[in-house]
Amino acid sequence: MATIRDVAKLAGVSTTTVSHVLNKTRFVSAEGKAKVEDAVMQLNYVPNTVARSLKGGSSRVLGMLVTDSNNPFYADLIQWVDQVAYRHGYNLILCNTQGNIERAKDYMSMLSQRRVDGMLMMSSDARQLPVSSYGTMPMVMMDSGPDRAGYDRILDDSEQGGYMATKYLLQAGHRCIGLLAGPLEKSNSQNRIAGYRRAMAEAYVEVDESWIQSGEFTYEGGVTAMTELLKQQKKVTSIFASNDLMAMGAIRVAGEHGLIVPKDLSVIGYDDIPGAKYFNPPLTTMRQPLELMAEQAIAMLLARMETPESEGQRTLLTPTLITRDSVAVNLA
Incomplete structure (x- = not known):
């Protein structure tokens, strides 16, 4: 497996320059950037996000807990969340608790160990765990949750x-x-x-x-x-x-x-x-406005990651009536 040193050697630059190109943390000349990107492609290099996060950086990964990803409502929402997260440069780890509190507990532990940058929760199972189980991970509850600092909520009204x-x-x-x-x-x-x-x-x-x-x-x-x-x-x-x-x-x-x-x-x-x-x-x-819910949930989570000690926010989204053919006027 290629390392950052292999990329630097092939590109003819320092490992620091490779790091700046990959993390977009400092200006690198167009020529230097092109060399690094070519080397990355030739070596099929994949950055070690866990190691990066251990050094205090960002893993660029978000976690999401849902009760049942087979439910069409959740499946549709997950697609929107994934699209919005990707647009912001984040990958999404999806965890399906399937109505099991122990699974929820294990997933919470796993996401913490993987050092994800933040978490979206839409799981009644995980909410049954003690608040202490959540640790200090930035989090947005997408249906309900505790009213306290560090836990934002975005809810269907x-x-x-x-x-x-x-x-x-x-x-x-x-x-x-x-x-x-x-x-x-x-x-x-x-x-x-x-x-x-x-x-x-x-x-x-x-x-x-x-x-x-x-x-x-x-x-x-x-x-x-x-x-x-x-x-x-x-x-x-x-x-x-x-x-x-x-x-x-x-x-x-x-x-x-x-x-x-x-x-x-x-x-x-x-x-x-x-x-x-x-x-x-x-x-x-x-x-339910799923696209808006996904947009605002990711925005709230990114804001929470920037200011983890701020007061919890609560946002209500109003649903829209969609009229089709299953309701008739009652003439009796």
Whole structure:
């Protein structure tokens, strides 16, 4: 494996000059830079980022923890984060905790040992670890996290999103509105429930508690919650599902019970995953601004890396209503 000394020897320059070219830390003449770059290509030289970070420099690597990279929402967001990080000259190490606290703990330790420059966290599993587990690594929480110095948060405004989704159904003439909530221990689930309740209260519609059923943020979670909802005595004419996967699972169950969407049952989802517009019927949903979320998360993390002791910042991003074909006006 080639070393920096091999590059310097082939280019006919000092190792210091090679270092300045690679790290862009000082001006090097165009001729000297070209020699170094040619030598790097000929030798297929790869800088040792860990060794560089041990000397107090930057590894140019960011870590990202997510709960489930197979979820289309996370997969889409990861692509945006990777693009933005790359544009800023950083590589991304992705860690999928898969709902396992021990995996989250191991990944936190690994990222610290790899001396990544900072970390983006979108993992409820990692947030269950003691704050002391995070160490001093610059970090941005991309859904929720502790309010303290050194931990910035960029959040979907789930309460407002739940309010907007429910209000849209109310404006379409629906009064019996079911809510398929995510896991009740998760803050975004509780926030969407709060938005649902606010819209219903504002319209002077009493909520039947049996209309609120919860499940995982998955197809199966939607099936489970919808199955329970259909068992209730007081029937609904529309449903707000807390994510698109749940909405799709619910529509399948509705079809098995002879209900046609949106003729018999209107459905609105949340996230606007790539498959939402291709579903049958195309799904009305709340779109999270993933590109903006990625841009602002990376910007916050880079700022945190520059000023690690500053107060934690909190940014809320408002979702957008995307109307398609899964909601109909209720004429009853």
